[in-house]
Amino acid sequence: ALAQCYYAKKEGYKRVTTETGAGQWGTALAYGAALLGLKCTIYWVRAVYKWKKERRSLMQLLGAEVYASPSPKTDVGKKLYKKNPNHPGSLAIAISEGIEDALKNEDTIYCLGSVLNHVLLHQTIIGLETKRQLEKIGVEPDIMAACLGGGSNFGGFTLPFIGEVLKYKKKIRFVACQSEVAPNLSKGKYEYDFADYGEFTPLLKMYTLGHKIKMKPIKADGLRYHAAAPIISLLRHHNLIETVTYPSDERYVFERAKMFIECEGFLPAPESSYAIAFAIDEALKAKEEGVKKVIVINISGHGFLDLAGYREVLKLK
Missing domain, CATH: 3.40.50.1100 (Rossmann fold)
Structure with a gap:
């Protein structure tokens, strides 16, 4: 998380977006963003967002915006949210929301928490x-x-x-x-x-x-x-x-x-x-x-x- 936030800052971005499942990666990126003076938006798998209120508060204490995914904030999320406001979500959906958000905002870059x-x-x-x-x-x-x-x-x-x-x-x-x-x-x-x-x-x-x-x-x-x-x-x-x-x-x-x-x-x-x-x-x-x-x-x-x-x-x- 620190490495990705460092390079985001170096490249002139003002905000980072990401997904999180368990909430560990979201917390880490929120901390990295706080250290480097970046804004941070996190799309959190809804099934976990609901029961991990304390971790959500921790991310918010670090200055992050945290949204349950799928959310009405993105086109990908909106379609799923309209069909089922209680959709449990998945990491694959949350990743899409984070990427879409970054693509629509020039000052923002997406930071993936795994896979790549x-x-x-x-x-x-x-x-x-x-x-x-x-x-x-x-x-x-x-x-x-x-x-x-x-x-x-x-x-x-x-x-x-x-x-x-x-x-x-x-x-x-x-x-x-x-x-x-x-x-x-x-x-x-x-x-x-x-x-x-x-x-x-x-x-x-x-x-x-x-x-x-x-x-x-x-x-x-x-x-x-x-x-x-x-x-x-x-x-x-x-x-x-x-x-x-x-x-x-x-x-x-x-x-x-x-x-x-x-x-x-x-x-x-x-x-x-x-x-x-x-x-x-x-x-x-x-x-x-x-x-x-x-x-x-x-x-x-x-x-x-x-x-x-x-x-x-x-x-x-």
Whole structure:
């Protein structure tokens, strides 16, 4: 987010637009825009906008305008909104709204939160820092896992290590943790598709479920996206990435998140709980087999603004 806001400022833009699903990326861009004196408009998937009021307030505290998507503000959003004012929305629709807004205003540029190569490149700071931390303690990973929607989190975390595997023939398993609602890497077709509902983006070769597919809303809405980034899709196509999917009711992964906070005192974002579930299961499997494995996962964000989601799924009183 900081990198995109920096280049937007450098190129003379006054405002940035974006989409957000879980709200993490929207918050990040709002912060980047505030630091660099830019206005910020965020189109937030309506299903999540409704229940994450605290995160919405956080974005607004950072100076951002936040709209539920689909919204009446854009042509793409207006058509869907008129048909159904309670349309749950999707990342693909929110992306279209952000792009359309930017196209209609010369002082504005759109900043995508995932999928495109430059976004994954910026996020590799995560993997580079992880690599340095592991080097300092003399540890090499056997397995690396992270949640995956469009691919920025997973790619940012794993790409520096995948480069090492390709160059030096190291053996590391890379596992993308997904929801069965959007299993783009395991059930998608490897073909050219749009990254957005309104077909503003270039065609990208990706594993895709189709840019107009209807997907049931989940609490980990950052994972509810129809396609995986071209770089990630190519690596999957060459069998360098594995996938695991979890049930759409999310109880299984949220129970693992509950175990995590009980042990670590930190509540992960709903999306991160997918990677945690995989790590716990894999660690227990290794224990049963009597083998030692170094399992490294990425916690993509905190869940302290997601308590309503945890409360609903786990039926907390």
